[in-house]
Amino acid sequence: MARFITTQILTKKINNMRKFxxxxxxxxxxxxxxxxxxxxxxxxxPSDQYCISRGYSMExxxxxxxxxxxDYKKALQTDPNLRLVISxxxxxxxxxxxxxxxxxxxxxxxxxxxxxxxxxxxKNTGAGIAESPIDALKRTAKSDIIxxxxxEVKRKGPKNYITFILNGxxxxxxxxxxxxxxxxEPSVSAQPEILLEEAVLSYIDEFNGRLxxxxxxxxxxxxxxxxxxxxxxxxDFDLESEYNDDELSEHIENWMADHAVNGRYNTQxxxxxxxxxxxxxxxMLNEKGRAVDARGWIRDxxxxxxDDPFMIESKxxxxxxxEAWLILGEK
Amino acid sequence: xxxxxxxLVLLLALAVSVNGQKRKELKAYYGSQxxxxxxxxxxxxxxxxxxxxxxxxKKAEGAAIEAKRNxxxxxxxxxxxxxxxxxxxxxxxxxxxxxxxxxxxFDEFFKDGGKYLQFVNLSNDGAAGGADRxxxxxxxxxxxxxxxxxxxxxxxxxxxxxVRKLDAGF
Numbered sequence: 249m250a251r252f253i254t255t256q257i258l259t260k261k262i263n264n265m266r267k268f269x270x271x272x273x274x275x276x277x278x279x280x281x282x283x284x285x286x287x288x289x290x291x292x293x294p295s296d297q298y299c300i301s302r303g304y305s306m307e308x309x310x311x312x313x314x315x316x317x318x319d320y321k322k323a324l325q326t327d328p329n330l331r332l333v334i335s336x337x338x339x340x341x342x343x344x345x346x347x348x349x350x351x352x353x354x355x356x357x358x359x360x361x362x363x364x365x366x367x368x369x370x371k372n373t374g375a376g377i378a379e380s381p382i383d384a385l386k387r388t389a390k391s392d393i394i395x396x397x398x399x400e401v402k403r404k405g406p407k408n409y410i411t412f413i414l415n416g417x418x419x420x421x422x423x424x425x426x427x428x429x430x431x432x433e434p435s436v437s438a439q440p441e442i443l444l445e446e447a448v449l450s451y452i453d454e455f456n457g458r459l460x461x462x463x464x465x466x467x468x469x470x471x472x473x474x475x476x477x478x479x480x481x482x483x484d485f486d487l488e489s490e491y492n493d494d495e496l497s498e499h500i501e502n503w504m505a506d507h508a509v510n511g512r513y514n515t516q517x518x519x520x521x522x523x524x525x526x527x528x529x530x531x532m533l534n535e536k537g538r539a540v541d542a543r544g545w546i547r548d549x550x551x552x553x554x555d556d557p558f559m560i561e562s563k564x565x566x567x568x569x570x571e572a573w574l575i576l577g578e579k
Numbered sequence: 580x581x582x583x584x585x586x587l588v589l590l591l592a593l594a595v596s597v598n599g600q601k602r603k604e605l606k607a608y609y610g611s612q613x614x615x616x617x618x619x620x621x622x623x624x625x626x627x628x629x630x631x632x633x634x635x636x637k638k639a640e641g642a643a644i645e646a647k648r649n650x651x652x653x654x655x656x657x658x659x660x661x662x663x664x665x666x667x668x669x670x671x672x673x674x675x676x677x678x679x680x681x682x683x684x685f686d687e688f689f690k691d692g693g694k695y696l697q698f699v700n701l702s703n704d705g706a707a708g709g710a711d712r713x714x715x716x717x718x719x720x721x722x723x724x725x726x727x728x729x730x731x732x733x734x735x736x737x738x739x740x741x742v743r744k745l746d747a748g749f
Contacts, residue, residue, distance in 0.1 A: 287749035343730070345746030433621070433664025450622045450666045453729075457669030460745055464673060467748050532748070 285467070285532040286539040286569055288392035290341065291349040292334045295413070298398035299323050320389075324352040329444055333399065336448040344456060354389040362387065392419055392569045393459075399447065407434035412447040414455050416462075420474050420542070420570030421526065426458035470509030470529030473542040473570040477523040480563075480577035486520040487576075491557045497523055499558070503549055504528065542572040550574055615653040619662030626730035627700060628659055628668060631711075633722050639712055642721035647702055650725045651695040654732060655742075671733050671742050681741045698732040699725055 299305055299318030304327070308315045323330055338348045365377050396415040401408055409432050416426030428451035432443055466472070477500060479486060487497040494502075497518055505511045509529040516526040530545040543566040553560040553576070565573040616633040623629040632653065634646030653659060656678060658670040678685055688694050702725045711722035736742035 285748050287746065345744060345749075428666060430661075430666055446622045446664070449625060450664065453668040454666045456745060460673060460743070463745070463748070464743070 286541050287346075288569060289349050290346050290393045290395060290416075291351055291354070291389070291391035292337050292395040292397055293351055294318070294320065294323050294330055295396050295398040295415075298330075302327070320351055321355055324355075329399075329401070329440065330397075332441060333397065333444055333448055336445055337395065337397075337452065340448070340452050348395075349389075349391050351389060358387055358389060390419065390568065393417065393425065394419055399444065401440040401443065404434050406436050408436075408438065408440055408443055409434040410440070410443045410447045412451055414451055416455065416459055418472070418570065420568055421472050423472070425462040426455050428452070428455040428458070467532055469512070470531050471540075471570065473528050473530050473545070473572070475504075475513075475525040475528050475542065475546055475571075476573040477525075478573055478575045479521045480575055483577040485560070485577075487518070487523060488520045496558070496560075500549070500553075503552055507545070507548065541569045542566070546572045546574055615649045615657055617650075617653050617657075617659060619660055619665050620724060621663035622665045623726055623729070626728060627726050628654065628729045629665075629724070629726045630659055630662075631722050631724045633720055635715075635718060635720050637718040639719040639721050642719045643702075643723050646721060646723040647699050647725060648689060648695060650702075650723075650727055651698055651732065652689070654727055654729060655736065668729070671736055673743060677741065684739060684741055694735075698728045698735070700728050701726040 294304075296318050299320065300316055302323070304319045304323035305316050306319045308317065324334075334348075334351075338350070341348050365379065369376050394417045396417055397413070399410055399412045401410055403409075411429075411431050413429040414427065415424050415429075417423070418425050430451065432447050432450065435443060438446075477487070485496070487495065487500075489496050491499060500523060501515060504513045504525060509531055512527065512529040513525050514527045516524045518524070530542065531540055534540050534544075543564060547564060550562050550564055552558075553562060553574075560576055561578055563575040563579050565575060567573065618631040620629045620631055630650070632646045632650040634642040634644065634649055636642040636645050654668070655671045659665075659668040661667040674680060702723045713720040733742065737744045
């Protein structure tokens with residue numbers, strides 16, 4: 249009897265161990281399968297409201313209209329509380345596998361890279377680096393996800409308290425993909441710096457929880473991107489031109505429906521000169537297991553339009569990981 | 580008269596059975612891992628969560644131990660509600676069936692004296708009294724203020740493949 253019970257316990261243990269090993273193996277396979285998707289970059293940027301309300305701003309006269317823009321450099325150089333919060337957020341996000349792009353460093357790099365580019369020339373002919381106005385315009389601090397931050401130390405009688413707002417914005421779809429906001433517990437004794445640190449610790453898990461849901465959604469339903477189809481001027485065709493009895497715009501929409509994950513896309517606007525697609529779900533990986541971004545995905549449409557019966561040349565223009573433009577007519 | 584007596588007896592039996600059913604449901608309710616009662620006490624130090632959690636057992640000591648287990652269970656499966664100036668913390672596991680999917684792992688993790696205790700930093704279970712120690716009909720309901728090492732727990736579960744990493748897939 250005792251031997252029977254011992255055998256039963258052993259069998260149960262072996263079964264449990266088997267289940268455990270199978271579970272771990274499945275998890276590892278799942279992770280390795282998704283091991284190559286393009287990782288979005290994240291950067292903390294103080295909100296316009298935070299900068300402008302504290303005087304970290306600059307004004308431009310745009311043809312008679314005064315435009316106020318945030319001056320990030322001034323904010324980062326003069327606001328110790330902002331530096332403290334960004335530093336705390338950076339540490340936590342790095343720990344979660346997302347080292348943040350540092351806005352201050354990025355601004356410094358851009359300034360020095362610009363100076364170096366203007367000085368560089370070839371050894372033989374003295375030729376400078378080719379740079380179009382668009383190339384120069386593209387040299388700005390940017391990331392795929394912006395952590396839009398604002399906070400304020402407020403007083404209620406003798407007590408200090410913090411209001412804290414952190415929004416995760418997808419730079420391409422402009423969607424708020426994660427957020428955390430609220431008001432901390434008022435305190436008489438705690439210094440504002442301590443309350444700020446407490447606010448970061450308090451809200452970051454909620455923020456990351458939502459960010460996790462956003463990533464899970466992307467892996468399940470595809471990455472959400474924005475696609476624009478544009479036309480160069482003076483072409484002998486437009487998006488209403490017919491090929492095999494269907495308009496070009498219809499052919500493009502059919503291609504989108506066939507290639508978007510589960511056919512998910514939304515034609516936000518369309519004329520004979522442009523088409524704008526939003527909420528286009530593209531796969532994170534292609535059939536070869538390689539990472540896909542908006543540019544790589546729309547390149548297949550470029551090839552499709554280059555073929556018979558369209559024979560259309562086009563220029564592919566990238567606006568980051570999640571937005572691409574296809575300009576029809578020429579390269 | 581006899582009919583009235585029979586009716587009364589039947590009604591009494593029905594009342595007892597309904598009451599019995601209620602108590603049975605109540606028991607299941609207490610035993611459920613989803614029914615963890617938590618009150619957040621404030622923002623914990625870096626990497627920790629600070630809250631009060633309740634446990635049920637025949638003896639007060641057992642209830643305090645159960646409370647510690649409930650604290651870790653809540654962090655994994657349920658999340659920690661907002662309170663005391665702290666924002667809510669979502670559950671570590673985003674899989675709603677994690678306890679079934681990874682049953683073998685959690686059976687081992689939550690066994691008596693199991694590894695879950697490694698993530699309970701601090702608890703006041705030695706001093707539970709007053710409103711934190713309630714004598715019930717068949718045991719005790721005891722509240723314990725705990726500080727759990729939330730970051731270490733998350734990392735351990737991520738490394739064990741039980742919880743998805745934030746950068747998994749990238």
